[in-house]
Amino acid sequence: MRIAVFAGDGIGPEVTEQAVRVLEALGLDGLELVEGDVGGMAYRKHGHPLPPETLETARSADAILFGAVGDFSCDHLERHLRPEQAILGLRKELGLFANLRPARVFPGLEDLTTLREEVASKIDLLIVRELNGDVYFGEKGMRTLPDGRRQGWDMMSYAEDEVRRIAHSGFTAAMGRSKKLCSVDKANVLETSQLWRDVVIEVSKEYPEVELSHMYVDNAAMQLVKNPGQFDVIVTGNLFGDILSDQASMCVGSIGLLASASLAEGTYGLYEPIHGSAPDIAGKGLANPMATILSAAMLLRHSLGLEEQAVRIENAVAGALSAGVKGGDLGGAAGTREIGDAVVERL
Amino acid sequence: MRIAVFAGDGIGPEVTEQAVRVLEALGLDGLELVEGDVGGMAYRKHGHPLPPETLETARSADAILFGAVGDFSCDHLERHLRPEQAILGLRKELGLFANLRPARVFPGLEDLTTLREEVASKIDLLIVRELNGDVYFGEKGMRTLPDGRRQGWDMMSYAEDEVRRIAHSGFTAAMGRSKKLCSVDKANVLETSQLWRDVVIEVSKEYPEVELSHMYVDNAAMQLVKNPGQFDVIVTGNLFGDILSDQASMCVGSIGLLASASLAEGTYGLYEPIHGSAPDIAGKGLANPMATILSAAMLLRHSLGLEEQAVRIENAVAGALSAGVKGGDLGGAAGTREIGDAVVERL
Ligand SMILES: CC(C)[C@H](C(=O)O)[C@@H](O)C(=O)O
Ligand SMILES: CC(C)[C@H](C(=O)O)[C@@H](O)C(=O)O
Numbered sequence: 001m002r003i004a005v006f007a008g009d010g011i012g013p014e015v016t017e018q019a020v021r022v023l024e025a026l027g028l029d030g031l032e033l034v035e036g037d038v039g040g041m042a043y044r045k046h047g048h049p050l051p052p053e054t055l056e057t058a059r060s061a062d063a064i065l066f067g068a069v070g071d072f073s074c075d076h077l078e079r080h081l082r083p084e085q086a087i088l089g090l091r092k093e094l095g096l097f098a099n100l101r102p103a104r105v106f107p108g109l110e111d112l113t114t115l116r117e118e119v120a121s122k123i124d125l126l127i128v129r130e131l132n133g134d135v136y137f138g139e140k141g142m143r144t145l146p147d148g149r150r151q152g153w154d155m156m157s158y159a160e161d162e163v164r165r166i167a168h169s170g171f172t173a174a175m176g177r178s179k180k181l182c183s184v185d186k187a188n189v190l191e192t193s194q195l196w197r198d199v200v201i202e203v204s205k206e207y208p209e210v211e212l213s214h215m216y217v218d219n220a221a222m223q224l225v226k227n228p229g230q231f232d233v234i235v236t237g238n239l240f241g242d243i244l245s246d247q248a249s250m251c252v253g254s255i256g257l258l259a260s261a262s263l264a265e266g267t268y269g270l271y272e273p274i275h276g277s278a279p280d281i282a283g284k285g286l287a288n289p290m291a292t293i294l295s296a297a298m299l300l301r302h303s304l305g306l307e308e309q310a311v312r313i314e315n316a317v318a319g320a321l322s323a324g325v326k327g328g329d330l331g332g333a334a335g336t337r338e339i340g341d342a343v344v345e346r347l
Numbered sequence: 348m349r350i351a352v353f354a355g356d357g358i359g360p361e362v363t364e365q366a367v368r369v370l371e372a373l374g375l376d377g378l379e380l381v382e383g384d385v386g387g388m389a390y391r392k393h394g395h396p397l398p399p400e401t402l403e404t405a406r407s408a409d410a411i412l413f414g415a416v417g418d419f420s421c422d423h424l425e426r427h428l429r430p431e432q433a434i435l436g437l438r439k440e441l442g443l444f445a446n447l448r449p450a451r452v453f454p455g456l457e458d459l460t461t462l463r464e465e466v467a468s469k470i471d472l473l474i475v476r477e478l479n480g481d482v483y484f485g486e487k488g489m490r491t492l493p494d495g496r497r498q499g500w501d502m503m504s505y506a507e508d509e510v511r512r513i514a515h516s517g518f519t520a521a522m523g524r525s526k527k528l529c530s531v532d533k534a535n536v537l538e539t540s541q542l543w544r545d546v547v548i549e550v551s552k553e554y555p556e557v558e559l560s561h562m563y564v565d566n567a568a569m570q571l572v573k574n575p576g577q578f579d580v581i582v583t584g585n586l587f588g589d590i591l592s593d594q595a596s597m598c599v600g601s602i603g604l605l606a607s608a609s610l611a612e613g614t615y616g617l618y619e620p621i622h623g624s625a626p627d628i629a630g631k632g633l634a635n636p637m638a639t640i641l642s643a644a645m646l647l648r649h650s651l652g653l654e655e656q657a658v659r660i661e662n663a664v665a666g667a668l669s670a671g672v673k674g675g676d677l678g679g680a681a682g683t684r685e686i687g688d689a690v691v692e693r694l
Contacts, residue, residue, distance in 0.1 A: 084535045114572055119461040135482070135503055140538040145506060152542025153504035156482055160497045186586075188431045191487040195499025218593040221568065225461055225597035239533075243590060246565040250572035 001304055002032045004061035006054065008039040009083055010277025011287035011336075012067025018289035018340030019065060019296040022316075025344045026309050034061060038090075039083035039277070040071025049074075049081060050089040058094060063303035065296055066090075066272035072279060083277075091131045096262040096270050097162075098169040099129040101245040103252045108322060112330060113253030115228070122229025123251055128173055129241025130166040131262055133158050134192070136238045156192050158237065163199040165265070170200075170235030171207040177232050182213045184220045184236040184244065196237060217244070224248055249274050256288035256329035257317075259295035261302055269303045271295040285335045288327025290317055293343055316346035348651055349379045351408035353401065355386040356430055357624025358634035358683075359414025365636035365687030366412060366643040369663075372691045373656050381408060385437075386430035386624070387418025396421075396428060397436040405441060410650035412643055413437075413619035419626060430624075438478045443609040443617050444509075445516040446476040448592040450599045455669060459677060460600030462575075469576025470598055475520055476588025477513040478609055480505050481539070483585045503539050505584065510546035512612070517547075517582030518554040524579050529560045531567045531583040531591065543584060564591070571595055596621050603635035603676035604664075606642035608649055616650045618642040632682045635674025637664055640690055663693035 003023070007016040020033060036054040043049045049069070058064055069083040079085070090096065104124040105113065113120040138155030145151050167183075174181040183200045185193035197214060204212045215223065217240045223230060224244065228251050236244060249255050255275050263269040273291030281287055294317060301310035320342040326332025327339055334342070350370070354363040367380060383401040390396045396416070405411055416430040426432070437443065451471040452460065460467040485502030492498050514530075521528040530547045532540035544561060551559045562570065564587045570577060571591065575598050583591060596602050602622050610616040620638030628634055641664060648657035667689040673679025674686060681689070 079535075079538075079541070082535065088536070114462050114466040114574070116461055116463055136536055138500075142538055142542060149506045149508055150542060151504055151506040152538040152540070153485075153502060154537045154539050155500060156503055157498055157500035159492060186589075188426075188429065189435070189483055190501045191426075191489055191499040192501050193499070194426070195489060195497060218589045221590045221594040222597040222602075225572070225594060227461070240590075242533075242565045243568045243587075247568040247572060247594065250569040255569075 001028065001030055002034060002061040003299065004036055004057050004064045005033050006036045006038040006064060007067040008069040008086070008277065009041055009071045010068055010279045010282040012039070012069065012277055014283070014285065014336045015273065015287050015289035015292040016065065016067040018336060018343070019292040021340050022293050022313060022343055022347070023296050025347050026312065028306070028309065038066070038086040039069030040074045042086065043074060043077070043081060043083065049083050049086040055093055058090060063268060063299045064090070064270040065299055066270050067292065068273065068275065068277035070277035070279070088136065090270060091262060092137060094268065094270070095132065095264040097130060097132040098166055098263045099131045099241065099245070100173070100261045100263065101127040101129065101249070101258070101274065103127070103248040103258065105252050106254060106257060106321065109254050109330065113251060115251055119228065120251065120253065125228065125231040125248060126173055126177065126233045127241060127245040127248055128166065128170045128233060128235040129245055130162065130236070130238050133162045134238035156190070158192050158196055160195065160199050163196050164203055166235060167200045167203040170233060171203060171210050174210045174233040175207065179210050180232040181210050182215055182231055182234050184215050184217050184234055184240055186217050186240070187214070188216060192237070200235070220244055221247060224251060254330055255291070256327055257290050257294065259291050259298050261298045263302065267303045267305070269299065271299040285337060286328055287336050288329050289336050289339055290327065293317060312347055313343070316343045319346045348375065348377055349381060349408040350646065351383055351404050351411045352380050353383045353385040353411060354414040355416040355433070355624065356388055356418045357415055357626045357629040359386070359416065359624055361630070361632065361683045362620065362634050362636040362639040363412065363414040365683060366639040368687050369640050369660060369690055369694070370643050372694050373659065375653070375656065385433040386416030387421045389433065390421060390424070390428060390430065396430050396433040402440055405437060410615060410646045411437070411617040412646055413617050414639065415620065415622065415624040417624035417626070435483065437617060438609060439484060441615065441617070442479065442611045444477060444479040445513055445610045446478045446588065446592070447520070447608045447610065448474040448476065448596070448605070448621065450474070450595045450605065452599050453601060453604060453668065456601050456677065460598060462598055466575065467598065467600065472575065472578040472595060473520055473524065473580045474588060474592040474595055475513065475517045475580060475582045476592055477509065477583070477585050480509045481585035503537070505539050505543055507542065507546050510543050511550055513582060514547045514550040517580060518550060518557050521557045521580040522554065526557045527579040528557050529562055529578055529581050531562050531564050531581055531587055533564050533587070534561070535563060547582070567591055568594060571598060601677055602638070603674055604637050604641065606638050606645050608645045610649065614650045614652070616646065618646040632684060633675055634683050635676050636683050636686055637674065640664060659694055660690070663690045666693040
């Protein structure tokens with residue numbers, strides 16, 4: 001069992017360090033951790049945010065534990081050299097096409113969200129976002145039109161097989177939850193969405209027990225404010241998923257607790273906290289490592305089949321929280337290492 | 348002064364009727380109202396959601412008062428025949444490139460939003476959305492790839508002049524408010540957004556008093572949940588504006604009160620409530636016409652230069668609200684005509 005650990009930029013290293021401590025404290029037989037450089041720090045060391053050796057390390061592993069990338073000092077670089085390309089590159093190169101982002105309000109933390117308690121407490125949803133296609137990975141460029149004007153352009157598209165496999169991810173997730181799936185698109189304007197909708201409907205025939213609905217993305221953004229409790233599993237494309245999953249996370253209030261998985265076919269996956277590199281607090285020992293620790297739990301469950309150990313970690317985090325061990329983002333005062341200690345103690 | 352009145356589908360006709368009563372009650376000299384067919388009802392009468400005679404009526408007028416379009420019975424039609432094409436067609440044909448969507452919580456109505464009162468009460472923002480470009484109006488289609496797979500595709504693009512004119516709209520709006528402008532894009536992934544950002548920065552040189560910031564769209568969707576009070580004017584493209592303006596509207600809670608303007612260069616504009624055609628309550632006299640009435644006020648202000656009369660309408664609506672005249676959407680029991688009466692009485 002080999003886990004690639006890519007800590008990245010900003011608070012990435014400190015939160016990842018605690019997650020690694022937690023993994024090591026489990027005393028798993030034959031667990032090997034290998035590090036790799038990604039993001040702005042990789043650019044500075046190797047001239048590229050996703051150096052070939054990192055990609056090789058990833059390929060040699062069973063799963064990736066990822067910290068965060070992002071570094072303002074790289075803002076002036078050409079797009080293909082910016083830190084974000086590390087995560088985009090890993091998704092594409094490793095075929096990580098299904099991003100699972102669960103969002104639910106943790107009991108006792110209802111006061112962290114800006115939504116009214118009676119609205120927030122009903123949130124328990126999963127966003128299944130496609131990660132390998134859409135306008136993210138189409139051809140794109142800057143050009144000068146014949147009349148001399150500059151134009152920026154990006155091709156948005158989905159092919160039926162790309163939609164089919166993420167639709168299966170969505171329906172499978174729905175089967176494991178409350179058998180309701182909402183597919184989000186903009187089929188009233190986009191042909192890409194029309195194809196998306198057609199294929200999702202085709203795939204739905206294989207899941208007769210799942211109740212499928214369709215929603216336009218603008219309406220979905222409204223409904224996530226009006227009544228987020230109406231959703232169970234949402235499946236959507238890369239761009240809409242980017243926006244809606246961040247919106248949904250903030251509805252929960254405690255993004256320092258939210259983990260995510262990006263899965264390939266089979267068991268391979270990349271696991272990361274949904275928060276970013278937070279350069280403003282980096283290196284100060286203030287970052288909350290819980291989301292990364294919970295990402296490690298997801299990794300054990302999905303990629304290594306270690307359900308029991310995953311639950312041990314999740315219970316330890318819940319225990320630390322209910323004992324009042326909270327990071328600054330949750331209104332507490334516990335530092336990064338202190339939170340790591342509290343979780344390790346409770347394993 | 349000629350106003351084209353396009354009532355459209357669902358509750359469109361009943362809410363527009365009340366707005367027309369309000370306009371007529373002002374007793375404006377030389378005001379002429381001309382009707383036209385749009386949406387599903389136009390398709391049924393003329394075989395097209397935006398018949399040539401409607402477009403001609405629009406062109407002959409100084410402004411358009413628009414109800415709503417949308418009709419599930421048209422879902423099976425080809426895209427170019429669906430009701431939404433009426434509004435998309437008007438935007439494009441008439442060069443209505445700047446969509447202004449103000450969102451603020453009405454005093455006394457703080458309990459309608461799902462956001463906590465202390466968060467919601469600080470909302471007072473304006474979204475300036477580009478309406479003539481982006482992935483909405485690029486080339487698009489369905490094709491079969493050489494290997495036999497179906498693919499849906501849509502070209503996203505912005506040219507510099509398209510960005511420049513909406514940037515000016517954004518900066519001008521900011522100058523009239525608190526001189527803060529937030530431009531929303533996805534420049535870490537999209538070349539269209541990179542061009543957008545470059546041009547917005549160029550235009551900012553002409554508005555040295557305005558404090559310009561940039562935000563990625565996923566972060567903007569989060570910040571609208573976390574702290575919507577931080578925003579004053581947001582300027583963004585067509586697709587992101589569609590999503591964020593609906594999200595922001597719902598943060599206010601009372602979408603039955605929100606009006607919008609879609610402006611061309613000069614004074615020409617189309618004015619419509621932000622709510623849809625609500626087929627479920629259509630024809631029952633239950634719809635709240637206040638958003639349409641307030642759209643008529645915006646029309647008087649922006650297109651006809653009748654500031655005083657616009658304020659009269661707005662005060663009459665505010666008066667009716669504080670006297671407890673509220674539609675079902677606001678938790679009240681007043682019907683469509685009753686609300687119209689209450690506003691007319693108070694003019
Ligand atoms: C960093 C950025 C390219 C990325 C995305 O847009 O996918 C991020 O927002 C995410 O959601 O993981
Ligand atoms: C009906 C639809 C095409 C339209 C849009 O996406 O622009 C609507 O959502 C809007 O915001 O006016």
